[in-house]
Amino acid sequence: MRLNVPIRLRWSDLDAYAHVNNASMLRLLEEARIQAFWETDEAVHGDTAVGASTAVLDGRPGAATLTIIARQEVEYLAQVPYQRLPLDVQLWIGRMGGASLEVCYEVWSPVGVAPAVLYARAATTIVLVDAASGRPRRINDHERASWTPYLDEPVAFTKRAPSRS
Amino acid sequence: MRLNVPIRLRWSDLDAYAHVNNASMLRLLEEARIQAFWETDEAVHGDTAVGASTAVLDGRPGAATLTIIARQEVEYLAQVPYQRLPLDVQLWIGRMGGASLEVCYEVWSPVGVAPAVLYARAATTIVLVDAASGRPRRINDHERASWTPYLDEPVAFTKRAPSRS
Amino acid sequence: MRLNVPIRLRWSDLDAYAHVNNASMLRLLEEARIQAFWETDEAVHGDTAVGASTAVLDGRPGAATLTIIARQEVEYLAQVPYQRLPLDVQLWIGRMGGASLEVCYEVWSPVGVAPAVLYARAATTIVLVDAASGRPRRINDHERASWTPYLDEPVAFTKRAPSRS
Amino acid sequence: MRLNVPIRLRWSDLDAYAHVNNASMLRLLEEARIQAFWETDEAVHGDTAVGASTAVLDGRPGAATLTIIARQEVEYLAQVPYQRLPLDVQLWIGRMGGASLEVCYEVWSPVGVAPAVLYARAATTIVLVDAASGRPRRINDHERASWTPYLDEPVAFTKRAPSRS
Structure with a gap:
């Protein structure tokens, strides 16, 4: 499920090329990720953009858990022009480990605009870190249960050259 | 050679975590790449930061070639705190194709600061695009000759999970 | 009218102070201004956030008119914490000259959140510039008619020290 | 003295207009201000760009003093194109109060490039805030002594319309 x-x-x-910059794309992914996973007061009563079912991480300042990015991979498939309607960022979980998860994304043109364009594919490895100790901490049962419905095959990258490792 | x-x-x-943001890291790589590859008037007489030997792409507005990013991969190995001395971004070319090249990076703590810390490894696939036609154009002989000394093994990523593709 | x-x-x-940065505030104002004044295809059928009545400037790449910022002034009245509900940026026109206008803003906490907080007051002087000639061009009748209903007293700044000029 | x-x-x-964005200009001012006023370890032995005499505020994470921006005013006098040589940001103190100071700037084209262009004039009101209490704290004697040589007339803005206040 996505x-x-x-x-x-x-x-x-x-x-300056008048399209969405490659680094800005990561800002869009970050924003999608935060809306999907961070629980905030507003999410309870006001934010209908995203189903709150995955939003179980406390994202407020001083929260007990930090979400640290360990790895990112992005394929930029089409240039993204400025547009007002929101992009449709589809997001799921490609892997869930002990203390980390891989969030996968497809970034699509706005819902309802035809023809639909797939702008980018991406994956982010997130590590849950205990803010007090600075060490990774395990995904707990509540988180695992909340996220499991969104577990699916990792995104299939098509432009990756073989790594030496 | 790097x-x-x-x-x-x-x-x-x-x-807000008070370390360099994951998307900002791509800005740093972008800046390193531009200094390495873009020829500007100032580079001729003023910019001693970077040997100008690779800087053979015209980066000025209205230039005939656009450099489009097709793919990026980053491993974030250590959190980067604020510091004034410049980071040491080491950069080389991991692959050179017909119209594209893969730029590889290691992002290190400032030169002379001990112990040296490797903050990140990354790779960017760049496609040279003809600004007029919007189509990829071949790396020319002058570019190929200028860049060949910096051709080396692609960066070895260590956190990559197997892709389905 | 606002x-x-x-x-x-x-x-x-x-x-890194975990509140909205002073420069980011200008990004928020820019975004409000663009939604208010730029006509886009999507605005016609999709963007209900903003009444389209003021959105009469063509904001698309290659548009005949550039909107150049000549001056900005911001008073930061309260720190803005992260929050999901959209801020309520109230916007009006404080002055309309021959080729320029002054956009005034009050940046408020989200609608419906009590007590309401006024985060910032600001003003931006915009000059309309003909893209081809690079020279200021006059506000035309259609623009003037569209904007006049939103003309009101300029924002009253309270922290301004006397200038020498 | 500047x-x-x-x-x-x-x-x-x-x-997307291919010149320095109005909000980015505030980032440049922020960076100049930080280099001028924040003391860091590196400043002691490595940063020769700026005389360290004004850099007496502890800018490290967890520092006892926060520098909060209360007000900013910018006049954008000429568009700033991309260029590699560093801009010459000239900075002085226009007013020093009990707990606040007004930093003034002129942003010039790079030193040595003729003809010199004045890109922008700006002023920032900074309040020193005690991190523990969240309240303004007085400029201390050491700070006042360090900054007094750079006290001069406030920047003279030329595009300011009369405020109602």
């Missing part, structure tokens, strides 16, 4: 997170561009996501 | 490109952090590269 | 433009924060708007 | 702080652009400071 989450569909609508993410609006900002004009400042464009670079 | 290019050593000194890249200064900005305080705004930090996020 | 326009109310809902503007969502991004987590990356926070700096 | 401090001359060399600030390098990043390509990502450009927006």
Whole structure:
């Protein structure tokens, strides 16, 4: 199962080539990830953009858990022009380990705009870190239960050359 | 052979966790890449940070060639705190194709600071695109000759899970 | 009359102090301004966030008019924490000249959250520039008619020290 | 007396108009301000860009003093194109109060490039805040002595319309 997170561009996501910059794309993924996984007060009563079922991490300042990025991979498939309707960021979990998970994404043109364009594929490895000790901490049962419905095959990258490792 | 490109952090590269944000890391790589590959007027007489030997792409507005990012992969190995001395971004070419090249990076703590810390490993696939036609164009002989000395083994990623593709 | 433009924060708007950075505030104003004044295809059929009545400038790449910022002034009245509900950016026109206008703003906490907090007051002087000639061009009748209903007293700054000029 | 702080652009400071964005200009000012006022370990032995005499605020994470921005004003006098040589940000103190100071700036084209261009004038009101209490704290004698040589007339803005206040 996938989450569909609508993410609006900002004009400042464009670079001097007048399309969304490669680093800005990571900001969009970050925003989708935060909306999907972080529980906030507003999420309870106000934020209908995203089903709150996966949003079980406390994302507030001073939270007990930090979400640290260990790895990212992005394939940029089409240039993203400025547009006002929110992009359709589809998000699922490609792997769930002891203290880490791999979030997978497909970044699509806005829902309802035809023809649909797949702008990017990406994956982010997140490690849950205990804020007090600075060490990885295990995914707990509540988190695992909340996230398991969104577990699916990892995104299939098509432009990856063989690594030496 | 590697290019050593000194890249200064900005305080705004930090996020609310008070370390360099994952997307900001791509800005640092972008900046290193531009200093390494783009020829500018200033590079001729003023910019001693980087040997100009690889800087053979015209990076000025209206240039005939655009450099489009097709793929990026980053491993974040250690959190990067704010620091004033420039990071030591080491950069080389992992593959050179017909119209594309893979730029590889290791992002190190500032030169002269001990112990040296490897903050990140990364690779970027760049496609040279003809600005007029919007189509990929071949790496020319001058570019190939300028870049060949920096051709080396692709960076070895250590956190990559097997892809389905 | 004021326009109310809902503007969502991004987590990356926070700096290492874990509140919205002073420069990020200008990004929020920019986004509000663009939604208010730029006509796009999507605005016609999809963007209900903002009444389209003021959105009469062509904001697409290659548009005949550039909107250049000549001056900005911001008073930061309260720190802005991360929150998911969109901020309520209230926007009006404080002055309309021959080729320029002053956009005024009050940045408020999200609609419906009590007590309401006024985070910032700001003003931006925009000059309309003809893209071909690079020279200022006059506000035309259609623009003037569209914007006049939103003309009101300029924002009253309270922290301004006397300038020598 | 003015401090001359060399600030390098990043390509990502450009927006889709291919010049330095109005919000990015505040990032450049922020960076100049930090280099001028924040004491870091590196400043002691490595950072020769800026005379360390004003850099008496502890800018490290967990520092006892936060520097909060209360107000900013910028006049954008000329568009800033991408260039590699660092801009010459000239910085002085226009006013020193009990717990606050006004930093003034002129942003110039790189030293040695003729003709010199004045890109922007700006002023930032900074309040020193005690991190523990969250309340303003007085400028201490050491700070006042360090900053007094750089006290001069506030920047003279030329585009300011009369405020109602």
